Amino acid sequence: MRVARGLIRLAMEIARNAHPREFLGFLREKDGVVKEIQIIPGTVTTGSSAFFRSIMKPIDFHIVGSIHSHPSGSVEPSPEDLITFSRTGKLHIIVAYPYCEDCWAAYDREGRPVQVELVD
């Protein structure tokens, strides 16, 4: 998967602003590159990861997966995350506190780590 470098930077900024709460968004692909985050209104939550459960993927074929933050500092998906991953697409990014350039990880539908290619 190809992901725009700017998307990661943007995600870190959103995560910093939301901290100590989590934010959740969908990843949108354009011209073969994942370059947009669609923030889901009302999903910035109080730090519990239960918020994912009721979220349904919208009907938008450009959406390829999800992105959310972990104020805890762990980039490991929670059991709830794995349920969401299986329902919402093929690429899932977790950005973790302190939201540094490398403070993120990408997973596939089954929660296995995946390599992404960062493009400018």
Ligand SMILES: [Zn+2]
């Ligand atoms: Zn999570």
